[in-house]
Amino acid sequence: MSEPTSHEFEVDMTVPALPERATADIVFPTWAPGSYMVRDFARHVFQLAIDDGRGHALAYERIDKQRWRVATGGRAFRIRYRVFAFEATVRTSFLDDSHGYWNGTSVFFFVDGELGRPCRVAVVPPPGSGWRVATALAPVAGRRGVYQADDFDDLVDAPFEIGTHEVYGFRVGGTRFELALYGRCNADRARLVDILRRIVTATGRLFGGFPFRRYLFVVHALPVATGGLEHRASVTMDIAGLSFEDQGGYLRFADLAAHEFFHAWNVKRLRDAATDRFDYTRENYTRMLWMFEGFTDYMAHVIMLRAGVTAERDFLRMIADDWPKYAARPGRNETSLDELSFEAWIKQYKPAESFINRAVSYYEKGLWTAMALDITLRLATGGRRGLPEMFRWLWNRYRRRPRAITEADVRDAAAATGGRRFDAFFASYVHGTRELPLPALWRRAGLAVTARAAWDESDRPAADRDFVRARRTRAWTGISLWPERTLIRNVVPGSPAWRAGLTFGDDIVAVAGARVTAATFDKRVGDHDPGARVRIAFFRRDVLQDAVATLAASPDRKLVVAVDPGASAAARGVRARWLASGS
DSSP states (O other), X not given: OOOGGGTEEEEEEEEOOOTTOSEEEEEOOOOBTTBOSOOOGGGGEEEEEEEOSSSOBOOEEEEETTEEEEEOTTOOEEEEEEEEOBOOSTTSEEESSSEEEEOGGGTOOEETTOTTSOEEEEOOOOTTOOOEEEOSSEEXXXXXXXXXXXXXXXXXXXXXXXXXXEEEEEEETTEEEEEEEEEOOOSOHHHHHHHHHHHHHHHHHHHTSOSOSEEEEEEEEESSOOEEEEOSSEEEEEEETXXXXXXXXXXXXXXXXXXXXXXXXXXXXXXXXXXXXOOTTSOOOOSOHIIIIIIHHHHHHXXXXXXXXXXXXXXXXXHHHHHHHHHTOTTTTTSOHHHHHHTIIIIISSOOTTHHHHOOOHHHHHHHHHHHHHHHHHHHTTTSOOHHHHHHHHHHXXXXXXXXXXXXXXXXXXXHHHSSOOHHHHHHHTSSOOOOOHXXXXXXXXXXXXXXXXXXXXXXXXXXXXXXXXXXXXXXOOEEEOTTSOBEEEEOTTSHHHHHTOOTTXXXXXXXXXXXXXXXXXXXXXXXXXXXXXXXEEEETTEEEEEEEEOEEOOOEEEEEXXXXXXXXXXXXXXXXXXXXXX
16 A cells, blocks of 8 residues: 555465466456445456566466466465555445555455465555554454454455544443444444444344454445445445434434344355355355345344334334335336345346336345234234244354255244244245235234325325415326436336337426426426326437327325224234334
């Protein structure tokens, strides 16, 4: 890191002698475990030089986009190269004059066939910078700045943060937790630490302790949040640093922390064959991302509730706010969850324009499927056991006999938790495309659920209704626009715009003769009643055209979710145990 403003890490790698080999293949990873997309990290490698460690260059040839074959003669050799690091995400690497960060698969070569060898990393910060290091790897005794990894998997599963980050620590039981916070942030630090303490305590209580003695939260406070990436004993979280002016910023932080920390069990230790031994050169296919990601998304809300970070009203508000968004996804019942998982590499992370019409995120559908399974299990057990107990059963069964789990194991865990088989549930909602029965399940769990048209203001006070002057109906085209532009992002199949022939990329300029912007398009459509025929002017490949759409009533709905005071005793018991808080 001698020139941080170049945004290039300088890597000097020594490989010990491999006497049984005349050649050795060095390979650069193509993806980051936990993020299911081929990223071709080798595109950032420059100035590669290979010698025998004494300055004598060795012959080598490039085999493919990420593999080089080195003529070593069985001797030790040295690899020097630079890695351009200027992508500020949890999956990649970044270096400038304020800090350095790397996720290992974007920085390190491995020697083919030698992934099991121990590794050491010596970190050399910029001269005079005063930068310190945060990583989950153990330091080598007596060697400042040197860290030990059991093997290559261990090496790349422990990201490094190097800089002048703030450090906060706390203990829960015998486990040490640390927060390394980089960047400009308007959060109350004590409150962030308290949230993390509550989250890890509630999660540890669920699983009966922690599978590590030390855990590190690396948090980057950036202008825009980009998510998190889990590791066995650490996590990287990229948050919007100046988003803590109200409660919402802290709740988003807690949600991300709870999700990523739950991954320390679900993915990193409860894992399937695709995440058991990684192939860093290609896609690693799994049909279980609905469990690893979607169920984790749901459990984050449960953990926050049990931790006392949120209350029952917050949980119900989440349902009311987020379910209508999911229920409006035109592709939610087009593709099964297991297929969505398998296709993540080419569809979830490289979506075509039609993705929203033919598919849905396995995170989002997985969350609602997890909630449906949780309530279903509780209905079968009088509320006593649900999804948290299912995860505890899995952990207790497999932590002492580590092996990759299968969907059959998950089904067995559900059966052990609920006292009967739930194979029909998995067939319908994991392998099938049936509509999730959540509104009915909520009512059986003691909630009162009312759906209204999104434009319906009848629940507002009369004075507010007079001010809002909401229409009795609201017109709809089926068009979604890109933010701040009038380019069509999507047209819902079968909608008025679909039937009128409008499509992706059309640039709308007017509705019924009135010029529109991205901010005014819906308003001008709303000037007309459902059933009206409206002329829409647009450019397609720079040619001005128009189409006539017969408007429909908006299908958008809003949900009111509350405790049902008239629920049966059995339903009240299910609800009480389902929404039990640790506060």
